[in-house]
Amino acid sequence: MNDQLLHHHTLKVSCSSCSLRELCLPVGLNRDEMSQLDAVIRQSRRLKRGEYLFRSGEGFRSLYAVRTGFFKTCVASQDGREQVTGFQMSGELMGLDGISANVHGCDAIALEDSEVCELPFNRMESLGREIPSLQHHFFRLMSREIVRDQNVMLLLGNMKAEERLAAFLLNLSGRLASRGFAANDFILRMSREEIGSFLGLKLETVSRTLSKFAQQGWISVDHKHIKLDQPDSLKTLVSGCSQAHSH
Amino acid sequence: MNDQLLHHHTLKVSCSSCSLRELCLPVGLNRDEMSQLDAVIRQSRRLKRGEYLFRSGEGFRSLYAVRTGFFKTCVASQDGREQVTGFQMSGELMGLDGISANVHGCDAIALEDSEVCELPFNRMESLGREIPSLQHHFFRLMSREIVRDQNVMLLLGNMKAEERLAAFLLNLSGRLASRGFAANDFILRMSREEIGSFLGLKLETVSRTLSKFAQQGWISVDHKHIKLDQPDSLKTLVSGCSQAHSH
DNA sequence: TATTCGCCTTGACTAGCATCAACCAGTCCA
DNA sequence: TGGACTGGTTGATGCTAGTCAAGGCGAATA
Numbered sequence: 001m002n003d004q005l006l007h008h009h010t011l012k013v014s015c016s017s018c019s020l021r022e023l024c025l026p027v028g029l030n031r032d033e034m035s036q037l038d039a040v041i042r043q044s045r046r047l048k049r050g051e052y053l054f055r056s057g058e059g060f061r062s063l064y065a066v067r068t069g070f071f072k073t074c075v076a077s078q079d080g081r082e083q084v085t086g087f088q089m090s091g092e093l094m095g096l097d098g099i100s101a102n103v104h105g106c107d108a109i110a111l112e113d114s115e116v117c118e119l120p121f122n123r124m125e126s127l128g129r130e131i132p133s134l135q136h137h138f139f140r141l142m143s144r145e146i147v148r149d150q151n152v153m154l155l156l157g158n159m160k161a162e163e164r165l166a167a168f169l170l171n172l173s174g175r176l177a178s179r180g181f182a183a184n185d186f187i188l189r190m191s192r193e194e195i196g197s198f199l200g201l202k203l204e205t206v207s208r209t210l211s212k213f214a215q216q217g218w219i220s221v222d223h224k225h226i227k228l229d230q231p232d233s234l235k236t237l238v239s240g241c242s243q244a245h246s247h
Numbered sequence: 248m249n250d251q252l253l254h255h256h257t258l259k260v261s262c263s264s265c266s267l268r269e270l271c272l273p274v275g276l277n278r279d280e281m282s283q284l285d286a287v288i289r290q291s292r293r294l295k296r297g298e299y300l301f302r303s304g305e306g307f308r309s310l311y312a313v314r315t316g317f318f319k320t321c322v323a324s325q326d327g328r329e330q331v332t333g334f335q336m337s338g339e340l341m342g343l344d345g346i347s348a349n350v351h352g353c354d355a356i357a358l359e360d361s362e363v364c365e366l367p368f369n370r371m372e373s374l375g376r377e378i379p380s381l382q383h384h385f386f387r388l389m390s391r392e393i394v395r396d397q398n399v400m401l402l403l404g405n406m407k408a409e410e411r412l413a414a415f416l417l418n419l420s421g422r423l424a425s426r427g428f429a430a431n432d433f434i435l436r437m438s439r440e441e442i443g444s445f446l447g448l449k450l451e452t453v454s455r456t457l458s459k460f461a462q463q464g465w466i467s468v469d470h471k472h473i474k475l476d477q478p479d480s481l482k483t484l485v486s487g488c489s490q491a492h493s494h
Numbered sequence: 495t496a497t498t499c500g501c502c503t504t505g506a507c508t509a510g511c512a513t514c515a516a517c518c519a520g521t522c523c524a
Numbered sequence: 525t526g527g528a529c530t531g532g533t534t535g536a537t538g539c540t541a542g543t544c545a546a547g548g549c550g551a552a553t554a
Contacts, residue, residue: 056491056492057492075397075398075400075401075490075491076490076491077401077405077487077488077489077490077491078486078487078488078489078490078491079487079488081401081405081488083397083400083401083404083405085397085400096389096390096393097390097393097394097397098390099386099387099389099390100387100388100390100391100393100394101394105393105394105397106397125379125382125383125386126379128376128382129375129376129379129382132372132373132376135372135375135376135382136372138386139346139372139385139389140346140347141347142343142346142386142389142390142393143343143344143345143346143347143389144347145393146343146344146347146352146389146392146393146396147344147347147348147352149393149396149397149399149400150322150330150332150344150352150353150396151322152396152400153322153330153332153396153399153400153403154322154324154328154330156400156403156404156447157330157403157444157445157446157447158324158328158330158447160510160511161510161511191530191531191532192531192532192533193531193532197404198404199404200403200404200405201511201512202511202512202513203531203532204511204512204513204532204533204534205510205511205512207532207533207534208511208533208534210533211533211534223519223520223531223532239325240324240325240326241324241325241326241328242324242325243322243323243324243325244303244322244323244324244325245303245304407540407541408540408541438500438501438502439501439502439503440501448541448542449541449542449543450501450502451502451503451504451541451542451543452540452541452542454502454503454504455503455504455541457503458503458504470501470502470549470550
């Protein structure tokens with residue numbers, strides 16, 4: 001699976017030692033534009049583990065960028081089945097699905113104590129009209145989400161349990177690595193059931209498949225602590241079923 | 248399944264007896280804005296059945312709105328597996344996934360002789376800066392695509408073959424009805440295999456499930472000609488597993 | 495009219511994942 | 525300290541949908 005499977009729109013950060021607000025900014029703005037944007041982004045909000053950032057059906061006003069922590073977004077069916085639609089880590093955006101109907105289309109739940117920046121959408125929209133690169137950035141972010149979703153469809157529609165899980169682990173690994181964390185040694189923030197919901201599998205299948213990978217020596221599993229001992233073996237498993245990229 | 252499962256961004260039409268260009272417009276523009284937009288939308292392009300509108304990997308320049316006809320969009324994995332990501336009918340948009348990387352992320356193929364309007368994205372973007380309602384319209388279109396994709400994930404991740412197919416038929420029915428066609432008597436434009444690819448099923452399963460529905464008296468199947476004789480039975484089947492909508 | 499081809503249907507069999515159930519480890523709380 | 529609870533693992537079994545295969549129908553072609 002390519003990098004984009006779960007790879008949410010990362011908002012590029014313009015400096016490393018940055019204020020709360022600067023974290024949520026795209027690059028390429030001049031000083032004046034930066035301060036305009038800065039005025040629009042609201043103070044960040046803290047959430048405890050398990051807390052809802054927003055719920056499906058609530059009025060939509062803002063997008064949210066993860067500053068620290070970890071989230072899941074999910075849609076629920078009428079009879080209570082839950083489909084996790086994504087996991088978001090720092091720099092990634094939530095709430096784009098709310099624009100269409102002015103109502104949030106999914107739940108966003110913190111999987112650990114977290115902090116988000118709030119981006120009031122009206123203001124971002126009007127600011128986009130003044131700053132073309134910002135407008136373009138937003139179109140790209142939304143498009144990236146669509147590409148990610150297409151890759152999830154490919155995963156859910158075509159791949160076997162082992163391929164799904166391997167793709168999932170590699171995707172997490174890549175996103176952590178791009179944030180400066182260890183690529184091959186990490187802690188899962190979500191339960192087996194949540195992984196299963198995202199991948200279209202039952203929790204037992206997730207558990208069994210992890211055990212199988214461990215038994216082959218490809219990974220080490222200690223509860224939520226995962227080590228990728230042979231990431232290439234995982235890559236071999238998903239090569240072929242990931243999206244083809246023409247050049 | 249709710250209306251949005253496959254329901255692509257319909258571009259609202261401002262008048263009924265309209266020119267080529269007017270078909271692709273959103274509402275709410277004044278005369279002057281209309282003519283600006285009119286200047287940007289290129290003459291429509293005709294495609295024969297089986298022809299590619301664009302291919303994954305090609306440079307992205309424009310979005311395309313279906314004027315007449317029927318399309319599928321699909322992504323291919325490296326080993327040749329194909330996942331149909333959607334079917335588009337008149338008024339629906341294709342190409343939104345190309346914005347993120349300036350490269351088309353899927354193939355778009357005409358399933359019958361068709362006609363599209365081309366919307367050069369650069370120009371639409373700059374026009375959006377001048378016409379706020381147009382900019383907002385585009386954000387909403389992209390968001391709607393994201394919502395649709397989430398619903399497909401719910402379908403692929405949680406639903407059984409019968410539920411998927413019932414949801415598919417009801418969705419098609421609704422979209423046809425909203426265009427003034429008969430809701431319960433229509434011709435499928437795609438093969439069993441394409442339906443299966445979209446729904447994460449094999450063509451034999453699609454065929455068997457259609458036969459099962461027919462045997463129960465819920466639908467009539469004559470090759471690609473489908474009648475929904477008891478649409479409520481299909482609705483019962485999917486009620487529960489469609490997305491919950493809070494109020 | 496016969497021929498071929500694409501698309502579909504149906505049957506028999508199988509594989510992969512779900513389901514059901516038992517049990518274990520860690521954690522919270524009384 | 526003990527009990528209950530949550531989340532995870534593993535095994536046994538069953539069912540759904542996939543696979544393989546044969547054959548039908550209609551359209552296009554010669």
